[in-house]
Amino acid sequence: MKVALVTGITGQDGAYLAELLLDKGYMVHGIKRRASSFNTTRIDHLYQDPHEKNQRFKLHYGDLTDSMNLTRIIQETQPDEIYNLGAMSHVKVSFDIPEYTANADGIGTLRILEAVRLLGLEKKTRIYQASTSELYGLVQAVPQSETTPFYPRSPYAVAKIYAYWITVNYREAYGMFACNGILFNHESPLRGETFVTRKITRAVAQIALGQQDILYMGNLEAQRDWGHAKDYVEAMWRILQQEKPEDFVIATGITTKVRDFVQMAFAEVGYQLRFEGEGVDEIGVVAEIDAERLKAIQTKNQNKVAIGTVVVRVDPTYFRPTEVDLLLGDPTKAQQQLGWKPKYTLASLVQEMVAADVVLFKNGK
Numbered sequence: 001m002k003v004a005l006v007t008g009i010t011g012q013d014g015a016y017l018a019e020l021l022l023d024k025g026y027m028v029h030g031i032k033r034r035a036s037s038f039n040t041t042r043i044d045h046l047y048q049d050p051h052e053k054n055q056r057f058k059l060h061y062g063d064l065t066d067s068m069n070l071t072r073i074i075q076e077t078q079p080d081e082i083y084n085l086g087a088m089s090h091v092k093v094s095f096d097i098p099e100y101t102a103n104a105d106g107i108g109t110l111r112i113l114e115a116v117r118l119l120g121l122e123k124k125t126r127i128y129q130a131s132t133s134e135l136y137g138l139v140q141a142v143p144q145s146e147t148t149p150f151y152p153r154s155p156y157a158v159a160k161i162y163a164y165w166i167t168v169n170y171r172e173a174y175g176m177f178a179c180n181g182i183l184f185n186h187e188s189p190l191r192g193e194t195f196v197t198r199k200i201t202r203a204v205a206q207i208a209l210g211q212q213d214i215l216y217m218g219n220l221e222a223q224r225d226w227g228h229a230k231d232y233v234e235a236m237w238r239i240l241q242q243e244k245p246e247d248f249v250i251a252t253g254i255t256t257k258v259r260d261f262v263q264m265a266f267a268e269v270g271y272q273l274r275f276e277g278e279g280v281d282e283i284g285v286v287a288e289i290d291a292e293r294l295k296a297i298q299t300k301n302q303n304k305v306a307i308g309t310v311v312v313r314v315d316p317t318y319f320r321p322t323e324v325d326l327l328l329g330d331p332t333k334a335q336q337q338l339g340w341k342p343k344y345t346l347a348s349l350v351q352e353m354v355a356a357d358v359v360l361f362k363n364g365k
């Protein structure tokens with residue numbers, strides 16, 4: 001049985017990847033952080049009683065800032081594959097906690113690589129590093145491929161650039177099977193609540209159910225290449241099954257403005273939105289209501305929204321000191337070498353996310 005160790009298993013990607021690896025027959029070890037309240041909601045359905053025989057899913061307390069802890073877990077678990085998904089992953093928050101971000105996201109990756117090497121596992125253990133399209137930052141060229149130059153625009157991206165290059169360096173210096181997946185934004189109903197897509201779908205659900213009035217947004221002009229996390233964890237696994245260790249861009253090849261995502265999400269609950277004004281004065285106004293669609297999600301007549309109601313406003317609090325304006329990936333190499341092709345479209349992603357949040361808020365979560 002193949003053994004995998006996943007850092008960041010309690011996060012969006014960790015949860016989908018754990019499911020995928022269990023389906024493929026792996027023994028899955030995950031590292032979770034100690035927290036004062038439960039932080040395993042995304043993976044609770046995978047929990048197995050440690051007293052049961054043939055346990056294939058096991059969690060270990062740990063942290064990417066603790067070398068000795070990581071070394072011990074790697075020694076104990078002797079993994080065939082490590083997926084390093086753990087990170088302080090919020091770009092805006094990284095401006096508030098830059099040193100911690102560098103430690104966890106940058107040096108954390110070094111700690112994993114060095115532990116594997118010191119334990120003499122460099123010929124056994126394959127390592128996947130969760131690299132990011134944020135490395136491209138200030139646009140140098142589009143679409144962005146494996147050969148496009150990097151220009152990071154946040155403490156998060158600068159930490160991840162260290163992680164990217166230390167992964168390349170350990171591959172070249174010690175012949176380790178260590179790879180970067182340069183993944184563009186990927187979302188799902190499990191997406192963290194403060195990332196833009198989930199923030200939007202949650203607000204849309206609550207506004208449609210009469211539980212919230214306004215959605216406050218940051219930069220509506222930014223463009224992102226959004227895919228579904230379920231498709232992207234499949235690519236992670238394929239990257240580690242190659243004959244040679246290489247780096248891959250994983251993206252859909254389509255980019256969309258934040259503003260358009262907002263409109264698509266509102267359309268799911270029956271509101272056609274019109275944007276008016278500019279910059280911080282821009283507002284999103286309900287231009288039309290599809291009453292049938294709206295009624296289908298409401299349990300009683302909760303609608304407080306009429307045509308002409310303002311449901312979106314801009315709040316500069318959400319602007320970033322330096323922004324990444326445009327991300328658009330070129331997944332040609334992944335398509336050709338990994339045979340990877342996403343199953344979800346943006347429309348099906350938005351539909352799934354809004355529907356899931358409607359259920360969540362209908363049930364009073």
Ligand code: NDP
Pocket residue numbers: 007008009010011012013014031032033035039062063064065084085086087088089090104130131132133182183184185186187192
């Ligand atoms: P999440 O924020 O959902 O999950 C991050 C995970 O890392 C959580 O399990 C979190 O634990 C854990 N973590 C945070 N800090 C530490 C630490 N110091 N030590 C150990 N674990 C830690 O991110 P995603 O699942 O969306 O992303 C997975 C990885 O992929 C991240 O590295 C991210 O930077 C990267 N990435 C994500 C993309 C995306 O669009 N989703 C695109 C490209 C790259 P806890 O639950 O306790 O907070």
Ligand code: GDR
Pocket residue numbers: 089090091092131132133134183184185186194195196197199216217218219220222223224258318319320323324
């Ligand atoms: P990003 O994702 O920074 O691309 O990083 P996020 O969803 O946070 O932002 C995307 C774009 O939307 C704009 N935006 C807002 N963002 C947030 N969070 N909240 C808002 O209110 C808002 N309004 C507008 C942002 O300015 C930005 O342009 C994600 C993370 O998952 C990283 O870990 C990962 O590496 C990259 O994707 C690829």
